[in-house]
Amino acid sequence: MEKNPIRVIFKDAGHTFKKDELGKEIARIAFPAALALMADPIASLVDTAFIGRIGPVELAAVGVSIAIFNQVSRIAIFPLVSITTSFVAEDDANCTITRDEIDIEETRKSPLKEEEMNEMLPRDDPEKQTNKPLGFVNTKTNDTYLECEKRHIPSAYSALVFGSILGLLQAVILIFGARSILSIMGVKHGSPMLTPAEQYLKLRSLGSPAVLLSLATQGVFRGFKDTKTPLFATVIGDATNIILDPIFMFVLKLGVRGAAIAHVVSQYLLMLILLWRLCMKIKVVPPSITDLQYDRFLKNGFLLLARVIAVTFCVTLAASMAAREGSVPMAAFQVCLQVWLTTSLLADGLAVAGQAILASAFAVGDHEKARITATRVLQLGLALGLILSVVLGLGLRFGGQIFTRDVHVLHLMRVGIPFVAITQPINSLAFVFDGLNFGASDFAYSAWSMVLVAIASIGCLILLSWSKGFIGIWIALTIYMSLRMLAGFWRIGTATGPWKFLRT
Known part of the structure; x- marks a missing residue:
């Protein structure tokens, strides 16, 4: 009996960077996933850098629009991608039949002995002598095994359908409600930010169907533990964006x-x-x-919908508070926030790896692999956060002029930089804990714990922004991420829910 599950999480710290089979699997999934996740925020940073050359008003306007677009997108994207990754990983693991099982089944139907069947398998294709996916038809014709070229994955169909529908709904809401939403965010009629913010938001919303469908597809690939294909596509797409930016602008x-x-x-x-x-x-x-899993997606989707609203509302409220301070504070906040979120997504790559591996492990009841995977990705997340903290603390202090030359904006950026740097270890662990709980399909706890975190954080944001202004917003965001990390830690650290096996 393991009396202290917390020790299980952080044991074998000397193996954190070990290049064993698990370490290689994590790296193979996490590294491309992190690069793909960072690609879009990097493209937004490039947008920010180019727009900053036009002026602080335009920079602040685009900052508000991006905050709105991200808020609405994540309400749809986050539940869809997270559920898709877990469900596809589970389907893929459950549909894997070992060759031994196939041999047993064939032996029951045929008087041939196992040795004779082995002789009949082609020798030039080692894959035919290893595991077979259930989606492959295993019929014996002319003493060989015939295969279907493509598989049926019900969770993948469902993800594509939901992605298409949600993308169209998002486009309609943002295009026709742009001015009203901007007003709620503090960009009122008569504000110099209103026209450029409305133009940017409406035009960017035309890409909502593509954004939702492409991210649903990425969730499918992640479930297959294939993060290289999304990285390949994302690099091409964002490189196109970076090339077209100066041409169009x-x-x-x-x-x-x-x-x-x-x-x-x-x-x-x-x-x-x-x-x-x-x-x-x-x-x-x-x-x-009937192959579309509407009930399965909707049940867990609504849980994660509550969670993502709580998560993103805190950040969106912070952006709204900064916008009410004026265009200069909003411009400084936008730059710091984009850097804050972009670098934190490196840890989200580890979360994707942990989620995919854990979902497969839980599907087949391999609790030992689940425990070792949780331990390894948490330790890697903490190490990554500490490295990012040092790099950002030094880099942003001297590289702020990349984004703007306005002295007032640069001054406020220097106020936000320490918070961006110091919170990196906290952010990294928060992301990794999220991935682990999603991999365990612990969607209910993930949802309701984050709602409680958001309620506390919203109160802090309102009080601190009112009393301390710009710096108060960053103090409140630090509190928010700390509470988010502790919520993820509590579930695993107490060995409750799907993690109760840690006590045995």
């Missing part, structure tokens, strides 16, 4: 509209590449409408 003189158009073009290109590659891997059209 300065050559064609479209300003902030050009930045939005470049982003939309890149998202549709990304979507087409991902769908093309997915069609080569599985059948993307279900044999029957």
Whole structure:
């Protein structure tokens, strides 16, 4: 009996960077996933850098629009991608039949002995002598095994359908409600930020269907533990965005509209590449409408919907508070926030690896692998956070002029930089704990614990922004991420829910 599950989480710390089979599997999934996750925020940072050359008003306006777009997108994206990754990983693990099981089944039907069957297997293809997915038809014809080229994965069909529907709904809401939403965010009628913010938000919203569908597809690939394909597509899409930015903004003189158009073009290109590659891997059209897992997705989707609203509302409220301070504080907050979120996504790559591996392990009841995986990714997350803290603390202090030359904005940026740097270990652990709980399909706890965290954090944001202004907003965000980390730690540390096996 393990009396202290906390010791289980942090045991074998000397193996953190060990290059064993698990370490290689984590790296193979996490590194491409982190790069793919960072690609879009990096593209937003490039947008920010280019727009900063136009002026602080435009920079602040785009900051508000990006905050709105991210808030609405994550309400749909986060539940969809998280559920898809876990469900596809589970389906993929459950549909794997070992060759031994196939041999046993065939032996029951045939008088041939196992040795004779082994002789009949082709020698030039080692894959035919290893594990077989259930989606492959195993029929014996002419003494060989015939295979279907593509598999049926019900959770993948469901993800694509939900992604398409949610993308269209998001586009309609943002395009027709842009001015009202901006008003709620503090950009009122008569504000110099209103026109550029509205232009950017409406144009960028045209890419919502592509964003949702491409991210649903990425969730499918993550479930297959394939993060290289999404990285390949994301790099091409965001490279297109970076190339088109200066052309549309300065050559064609479209300003902030050009930045939005470049982003939309890149998202549709990304979507087409991902769908093309997915069609080569599985059948993307279900044999029957009954194969769509509406109940399974909706039940857990609503739980994660509550969670993501709570998570993103805190950040969006912080952006709204900064916008009410004026265009200069909002511009400084936008730069710091983009860097804060972009670097934190490196840890989200570890979360994706932990989620995919854990979902497969839980599906087949391999609790030992689940424990070792949780231990390893948590230790890697902490190490990553400490490294990022040092790098950002030094880099941002001297590299702030990349984003703007306005002395007032730079002054406020220096106020926010220490918070961006110091919170990196906290952020990294918070992301990793999220991934572990998702891998265990502990969606209910993840949802309701985050709602409680958000309630406490919203109170801190309102009080501290009112009393201490710009610096108060960053203090409140630090409290928010700390509470989020502790909520994730509590479930595993107390060995409750799906983690109760840690006590045995």
